[in-house]
Amino acid sequence: MKSRKSNLSYLQQSLTGIGMSMPISAMAEWGINLPKGVTPVSRDIYDLHMLTMAICAGIGLIVYSFLIFILFRYRRSRGAKPADFDNNSTLENIWTVTPFLILVAMAIPSTLVLIDMEDESNADITIKITGSQWQWHYAYLDKDIEFYSRLSTPTEQIHGKAKKGEWYLLEVDKPLVLPVNQKVRFLVTSDDVIHSWWVPELGVKRDAIPGYIHESWAKILEPGIYRGQCAELCGIDHAFMPIVVKAVTEQEFTQWLAQQNKPRLTEQTDDWKMDTEMRAGREHYMRYCAACHQEDGSGNPPLFPALTNSSVVVGKPISRHIDLVLQGVPGSAMPAFAGQLSNAEIAAIITYERNAWDHDTGDLITPEQVQMRRLKTSDTRATQP
Amino acid sequence: MNMQSDSITEQAKEDAPKGISSFLKHWVFTTNHKDIGTLYLCLSFMMFFVGGAMALVLRAELFIPGLQLVSPNFYNVLVTMHGLIMLLTVIMPVAVGLANWQIPMMIGAPDMALPRLNNMSFWILVFAILLLGSTIFMDGGGPNFGWTMYVPLSTSFGPPSTDFLIFSVHMLGISSILGSINIIATIINMRAPGMTWMKLPMFVWTWLVTAFLLLTIMPVLAGAVTMMLADRNFGTSFFNSAGGGDPLLFQHLFWFFGHPEVYVLILPAFGVISQVIPTFSRKKLFGYNRMVVATLSIAFLSLTVWAHHMFTSGLPLAAEIYFMYATMLIAIPTGIKIFNWLATMYRGSITFETPMLFAVGFIVMFTFGGFTGIMMSIAPSDFQYQDSYFIVGHFHYVLVPGAVFAYMAGIYYWLPKWCGRMYSETLGQWHFWLMVIATNLTFFPMHFLGLAGMPRRIPDYALQFTNFNMIVTVGAFIFGFSQLIFLYNVVRTIKRGSRTTAQVWDGAEGLEWTLSSPPPHHSFQTPPDIK
Numbered sequence: 001m002k003s004r005k006s007n008l009s010y011l012q013q014s015l016t017g018i019g020m021s022m023p024i025s026a027m028a029e030w031g032i033n034l035p036k037g038v039t040p041v042s043r044d045i046y047d048l049h050m051l052t053m054a055i056c057a058g059i060g061l062i063v064y065s066f067l068i069f070i071l072f073r074y075r076r077s078r079g080a081k082p083a084d085f086d087n088n089s090t091l092e093n094i095w096t097v098t099p100f101l102i103l104v105a106m107a108i109p110s111t112l113v114l115i116d117m118e119d120e121s122n123a124d125i126t127i128k129i130t131g132s133q134w135q136w137h138y139a140y141l142d143k144d145i146e147f148y149s150r151l152s153t154p155t156e157q158i159h160g161k162a163k164k165g166e167w168y169l170l171e172v173d174k175p176l177v178l179p180v181n182q183k184v185r186f187l188v189t190s191d192d193v194i195h196s197w198w199v200p201e202l203g204v205k206r207d208a209i210p211g212y213i214h215e216s217w218a219k220i221l222e223p224g225i226y227r228g229q230c231a232e233l234c235g236i237d238h239a240f241m242p243i244v245v246k247a248v249t250e251q252e253f254t255q256w257l258a259q260q261n262k263p264r265l266t267e268q269t270d271d272w273k274m275d276t277e278m279r280a281g282r283e284h285y286m287r288y289c290a291a292c293h294q295e296d297g298s299g300n301p302p303l304f305p306a307l308t309n310s311s312v313v314v315g316k317p318i319s320r321h322i323d324l325v326l327q328g329v330p331g332s333a334m335p336a337f338a339g340q341l342s343n344a345e346i347a348a349i350i351t352y353e354r355n356a357w358d359h360d361t362g363d364l365i366t367p368e369q370v371q372m373r374r375l376k377t378s379d380t381r382a383t384q385p
Numbered sequence: 386m387n388m389q390s391d392s393i394t395e396q397a398k399e400d401a402p403k404g405i406s407s408f409l410k411h412w413v414f415t416t417n418h419k420d421i422g423t424l425y426l427c428l429s430f431m432m433f434f435v436g437g438a439m440a441l442v443l444r445a446e447l448f449i450p451g452l453q454l455v456s457p458n459f460y461n462v463l464v465t466m467h468g469l470i471m472l473l474t475v476i477m478p479v480a481v482g483l484a485n486w487q488i489p490m491m492i493g494a495p496d497m498a499l500p501r502l503n504n505m506s507f508w509i510l511v512f513a514i515l516l517l518g519s520t521i522f523m524d525g526g527g528p529n530f531g532w533t534m535y536v537p538l539s540t541s542f543g544p545p546s547t548d549f550l551i552f553s554v555h556m557l558g559i560s561s562i563l564g565s566i567n568i569i570a571t572i573i574n575m576r577a578p579g580m581t582w583m584k585l586p587m588f589v590w591t592w593l594v595t596a597f598l599l600l601t602i603m604p605v606l607a608g609a610v611t612m613m614l615a616d617r618n619f620g621t622s623f624f625n626s627a628g629g630g631d632p633l634l635f636q637h638l639f640w641f642f643g644h645p646e647v648y649v650l651i652l653p654a655f656g657v658i659s660q661v662i663p664t665f666s667r668k669k670l671f672g673y674n675r676m677v678v679a680t681l682s683i684a685f686l687s688l689t690v691w692a693h694h695m696f697t698s699g700l701p702l703a704a705e706i707y708f709m710y711a712t713m714l715i716a717i718p719t720g721i722k723i724f725n726w727l728a729t730m731y732r733g734s735i736t737f738e739t740p741m742l743f744a745v746g747f748i749v750m751f752t753f754g755g756f757t758g759i760m761m762s763i764a765p766s767d768f769q770y771q772d773s774y775f776i777v778g779h780f781h782y783v784l785v786p787g788a789v790f791a792y793m794a795g796i797y798y799w800l801p802k803w804c805g806r807m808y809s810e811t812l813g814q815w816h817f818w819l820m821v822i823a824t825n826l827t828f829f830p831m832h833f834l835g836l837a838g839m840p841r842r843i844p845d846y847a848l849q850f851t852n853f854n855m856i857v858t859v860g861a862f863i864f865g866f867s868q869l870i871f872l873y874n875v876v877r878t879i880k881r882g883s884r885t886t887a888q889v890w891d892g893a894e895g896l897e898w899t900l901s902s903p904p905p906h907h908s909f910q911t912p913p914d915i916k
Contacts, residue, residue: 056757080732099716103759158452159451168450194535231697333542
């Protein structure tokens with residue numbers, strides 16, 4: 001592995017020396033080139049990328065110079081007379097065989113890197129990544145830790161009502177925390193449509209496909225925060241499901257793990273008032289529901305039904321409303337929120353929906369009511385996160 | 386088919402419509418290859434503006450970060466429509482239009498072999514386009530999952546209009562299949578005596594190969610979308626993993642169509658370039674035989690590389706290695722083509738009329754698209770390029786300065802022949818240079834965006850991508866508006882361009898230049914003498 005790496009970079013260096021890639025690598029700070037990344041794979045990919053780019057630049061230099069020469073030298077306005085030849089087997093053989101040899105030269109290092117990329121064996125820890133519309137779920141398989149990770153950029157910034165922050169659209173509520181210098185194996189799958197988990201600096205891009213669990217791996221060499229985005233069109237909020245990986249030292253990682261396993265604080269449910277719940281409800285609604293059902297509840301029928309004056313939202317019993325949010329509608333775009341939202345969050349959302357947009361039903365739903373509906377359902381996912 | 390009926394139709398064409406009904410009758414019922422060619426070209430140009438306007442809305446939304454003009458759903462609808470319209474209703478019809486006009490004239494035939502079929506394949510296309518366009522106005526919005534129609538986004542999660550999209554794709558497919566059958570029948574049966582296979586003009590050769598390619602792939606697409614239809618409506622689970630189906634199967638089927646499809650778009654473009662370059666270099670095409678072989682091998686290879694669109698989808702290692710090698714091989718025949726065009730120009734006597742400018746622009750920028758193609762064939766690197774703006778930059782380089790430039794070259798090249806009048810060279814050159822500047826302004830920065838990590842098909846992006854996106858948007862608007870020059874130039878040519886000779890270009894060789902300009906209604910009534 002080591003010797004191959006040095007071979008590759010040697011090849012690359014010697015080629016970039018003559019190629020055009022020197023100024024390109026110097027401009028890397030301005031974000032116009034592939035990041036070198038922080039894993040052996042991402043660095044190998046970077047070297048390959050620079051190598052092929054240098055070869056292409058070299059060929060381009062020759063072809064374009066020849067073309068420019070022809071265009072100036074053989075103009076009729078300079079008195080050029082057409083020659084009378086229309087084939088030359090030797091020449092044609094040369095430009096059939098030479099590209100083939102160049103391709104072979106590129107194929108060998110590429111194959112070696114590819115074999116390495118697809119070798120997920122001997123991993124130190126395994127993370128199961130599940131994409132769903134529009135968030136990532138991370139499960140540390142042997143550590144009994146799991147959580148959802150969602151965009152944390154406020155909607156006001158997206159709609160131009162607030163100044164955009166430094167990490168606009170590239171920030172999440174809970175980053176994936178990984179240790180450095182350990183081989184991390186990712187198992188990637190999806191709950192609904194196809195997503196793609198892409199962090200350029202880790203050199204990992206893996207499609208999350210429902211019904212499949214595909215593997216990938218990364219060994220992060222430097223602590224830091226690495227950002228990426230979903231790379232496969234996955235519906236309305238495809239642009240809004242970023243990935244943030246926080247790489248920490250092994251010691252910090254152990255501490256972090258210990259913190260995660262602490263029991264949660266019990267929810268504060270005593271002072272459950274209409275105005276506070278409406279405010280919280282609106283916030284959660286904008287984050288989890290508004291992409292499909294719209295800010296004004298009008299939806300986009302028939303795929304995303306309108307909530308305004310819908311029989312579920314304004315009618316009774318309220319349990320029908322709670323169940324629908326908890327369990328979703330199988331076979332439709334409506335996901336089950338039981339596994340990803342707390343009782344308090346669901347209660348707030350439902351209270352908001354039942355009182356916003358002139359509904360004014362006056363219904364105030366408490367987390368206990370949601371908990372009761374959870375217990376009534378046999379769905380295994382219905383336990384509170 | 387005698388001279389009399391000929392002159393009558395000519396007459397009808399010459400003095401504008403006597404009544405609207407006879408005008409409509411003429412164009413709706415026409416079975417003449419030139420009329421149908423004109424219809425294809427006009428339809429294609431109209432759709433070019435429709436698809437282009439959609440692209441401009443997308444680019445306007447992307448001018449600055451944040452959601453400004455359109456909702457994310459409508460953005461996705463436009464992304465889908467822009468792709469489908471540009472590929473299936475702009476570039477394919479323009480190639481078919483050129484084929485209709487040129488193939489009978491180039492092989493010394495009076496018309497296409499199957500004139501009624503020709504009329505039918507055009508009008509099916511029109512209705513397919515109407516159906517496709519109507520989906521935007523349906524409840525729940527138009528298809529919003531990209532032209533690739535990946536399941537399950539397009540099945541369980543697709544809007545109701547998806548079913549209409551599927552029928553539209555079926556109709557587009559039928560239209561292409563009928564058109565291809567006609568082209569194959571024409572080239573095989575209608576060649577003038579003495580027009581042997583290895584004397585066929587390159588444009589005819591490339592179209593023959595393209596037609597066979599279309600016959601191979603269109604049924605596969607039709608099958609795939611039919612399975613989608615069944616999954617959506619009849620409770621089957623071809624692609625539904627919850628029912629034991631396989632979402633990846635759809636991708637395999639789609640790209641078995643989708644990859645050769647890009648060669649369907651570019652092969653006739655290669656043909657056009659192979660006609661234009663020798664004319665303005667005043668020298669025979671270099672290495673004709675190997676050009677034919679290269680065309681055939683590109684077509685064959687294109688059927689064997691589809692999964693390079695799926696490197697990140699979890700293919701087994703062996704499959705990844707195979708598809709990487711096979712993809713890299715395509716560089717060889719493509720390289721032969723480019724080198725042979727250069728060798729054609731070498732020691733020629735070159736002038737730069739508009740068609741030649743477009744052809745040279747094609748060679749330069751298509752080659753660049755080829756380079757990024759080679760970079761992406763390297764599977765490990767492709768893991769980083771896949772679904773980023775790098776690929777958007779790549780395929781726009783092969784489709785816009787590739788296919789579009791080549792067809793522009795073809796239209797400027799043959800327009801004087803078709804209407805017997807010369808276009809304005811000044812306007813043509815303005816059009817070319819504006820397009821060169823706009824194309825590079827639009828598509829070149831996309832590579833940087835992709836490498837820096839911007840995914841494709843997003844209506845909003847992180848702040849670090851702002852500057853390049855602004856440049857791209859400016860370029861796109863220049864590109865769009867520069868087409869108005871072309872529109873004006875074509876209309877002006879037809880109305881009051883100066884008369885041209887039959888030969889038009891002094892270096893042009895081929896049967897079409899032996900006919901008058903404009904050519905008679907039935908191109909060759911008696912077989913021409915072939916040297």
